[in-house]
Structure formats: C-alpha cells, structure tokens
Amino acid sequence: MLKLADPNLLRDSLFIDGAWVKPPKCGTFAVQNPANGQQLAALPLAGRDQARAAVDAAARAFPDWAARPARERSQLLRRWHGLVLENVDDLARILTAEQGKPLSEARGEILYGAAFFEWFAEEAKRVYGETIPAPNADQRLLVIRQPIGVCAAITPWNFPMAMIPRKAAPALAAGCTMVLKPASATPLSALALAELASRAGIPAGVFNVVPGGAKTVGDELVTNSSVRKLTFTGSTEVGRELMAKASTNIKKVSLELGGNAPLLVFDDAHLETAVAGAMASKFRNMGQTCVCANRIYAQDGIYDRFVEALSAAVSKLKVGDGFEDQVQQGPLIDEAAVQKTLEHLQDAVRLGGKVLTGGSRHSLGGTFFEPTVISGATAEMLVAREETFGPLAPIFRFSSEAEAIRLANDTEYGLAAYFFTRDNGRVWRLGSALEFGVIGINTGVTSYEGAPFGGLKASGIGREGSHLGIDEFLEVKYLCVADIARPAA
C-alpha cells in the first residue's frame, strides 16, 4: 500500500463537475506499479456517458469562468500552484509508484509541472488585444482575444505531472474549461491534481478528469461538438487519427507528437559536456521522452573517445525500483516498451552494431532493462528511423558538417535536436539548418516553462509553454466599429 502524508491525494473515482463519482455501471481497471506489478488502485473505467457528462459540465461552467476577471483566474491558478508545491513529496510518491521513474526525477517533474501554473497565472493577465489604424475617419478597428471554449486534453504516461499542467494551466488561464483523459497507466497523478484543483477553489466543471479507453472516452471527446479544442501529447500515429476525427467539426488542435531526435557531437566539442548532455537527453525517464536523443552522431575525430566515455558513464547507472536510494533508472512502463527496445537492439546487432555496455533485459526481471550503448550504428538500422522510447543509445559516425545536417534532418520528425560544438559560427549555421522545433546546443536539457515546446513536420502542431502557449486556447475576434462621427440622436 502506498504511504502518503495525505492519503486523500490517492483518489479512485472520476472527477466530474467538481464531484468524485463512481458510476455503478462502469467496469474497473487496475493501476499497477511497473516496478513490482503491485496494484495501486482500481478505478472506474469511464465510458462515453461519463465523457459526455464531463463535457456537459465543462460547457455549463464555461460562461462564468470565461467572464471572471483574469486576475481572479490567476489567483486560483496560483493557489493550485502553491498546493502542488506543498504536496510535492506525496505527489512524487504517487508518480514514482504508477510510472516507475526514480523519486528524485519525479520530484523534479512535479516542480517543472507546477511552474506552468505559476507562469500561466501571470500570462492570464496579459491576454492583450490590438487596435488597427482604420481606412476611414469614422471607423475604429479592434482585435480582441477570447477563450475558445471547452477543451479536451489527452495526455501521456511518461510525464503526467508535467504534461497536464502544461495544457491545463494555459487553458484555464485563458478562460477555457477542460475535460482531461489521462493515460490509463498513470491516472493517479491526474486525479491527485484534480483533488488539489478542487482544494484551490477552481469551480466545479472547470477541470474534469475522466480516465477511460481511447475508443470510448477519447472518441467522445474528439467528436463531441461542444468541445472546441483538442490538445494531445502522444504518438504521431494516434495524433494523425485524432486530427482526422477533430476535423469533422473543425476543432482547433494542438499536437505534441513523436520525435526521432539527433544528437551531434562535433570534433571541437567539449567531451565531458557532450557526454553529460547525451546522458541527460538519452537516459532521462529511462529513455521514455519524446525529446530523447534517439540517434547519436559523433564526428570521426572524437568518435572513439566519445564512445568510450559515454559507455563508461552508462555502465555506472544504477537500475532499480524508483523508491530505492541512488537509483537512476527505473523499470520501463510495460512489456511492450521492453519488446520495442529489444527489437531495435537485436536489429542493430544483426546489422553489425557492437554492444559496448548493457544489451539485454536486466537481471531484476519484470520490465527493467540494462542501459545500453551500441557503436557502429548505421542508417539501415531501425533505430535510425523509429523512436525507440527506451534506454538504448546507438552511436553513428559522420565526417563533415554538411553530412551531419543531412543525416540529422533525414527523418519525418522534427521535435528536438541537440548538438555539441565550440564553434560559434556553427552554432548559428546549425541553429537555422536543423529542421526541429527545440534545439539544445551544448546541453541535453532544454525544458523550461518560459520557452516554447513543440515540433515541426510529423512531430506536431502548436506550442506549449512560454507566452505563446496561451494562444492555443484563444480565438481572435476582429471588431469593426463604424459611423462614430455622427453624434447619438
């Protein structure tokens, strides 16, 4: 049993219209700890009816929430932020228990996620309009920005405590209401956030959480005509389907989809910085991030030194239950994740890759996997084309800057890229030439609430975080005021 200072943060119901509900006809599903298979909770499996009820509640709550002064919404978001910080230890325990990541990473994620509440509490007060010089003397032209309406959010299991605030905070700051379908593997974090929203005084119906299936809850959210906006983080494959469905009633969409991030190490890179960057980018969350370095390219002159130093660092990573001290790598989320990592590993070895460290399931069993480095990776391998989403670091070789750019861009994806160099000119050349939405230069960690996050090409549409993030939840309206020269009768 998960021990919490505040056991009321562990909820086992749906959160609709400000109330915890367990509809009698719903089945249940188990939430398990991926480190040991222990059941953490049995939750009602929401269906279409519950999703519809949540959308109706959000639609009823919308006019009042949208009409509140921005300052009031801001204060409530600040309270939510404060409560997340006050409860960081319990929230971290819930996150580690259902997701597997080490407790220190879970804590880091919660602080990162909470920062979106704080950031957008401020941005709520900066939803400015515009005036436009009019073509005629008796006219005044204005632009106002208004909340789009009810939003549906579908969030992934890899960063539940960051992805939910990254969507909910700007939506609520803008004056929208939200129905959230969290990933079925990690709904407890979402429900704990709903409990804190309620304690913060976020009114009933403004934030609803409905864990359930893609074909029922997901489908209802994406087809219901009262939902005006869909925000999704997940695979490109699912994003494509959702976008097609959302087109039926022309919903606004933002999609944070898959990546296949290149990480380039040039001969002139600082070796220790490059190794630290590759470790942070590749092995955060056991390689289960959309922005993970998936393909690591090292230039001829630094290749051997880089490969040796990276393998040495990876071989020291401590694998284990995320609750244990000093553990840096927890279990993978499920057996499918292990199978995908194994498939990429075996394919790479078959095509000539050399395993330098790791190379199989971990002796701890279950879904634990050895952090792995492979040298001699080539463009023919699956790892060159597909996101592994696991702790496998393949190292490719390149000779020139032009070749590095060509290889890095040779993918349908465009979410994140990284490069390491001490040549200032190269920083600017690659900054322009790489076709990715987020580029880390001499670093493997770029995430920050004040910076825009999002991809190009098949990696998505829209941006989260930064002053741009709130725009995704606003409509632009143009007011043309005429006949102002004539005095009122």
Ligand code: SIN
């Ligand atoms: C992601 O993998 O989707 C998000 C990672 C981040 O925000 O750092």
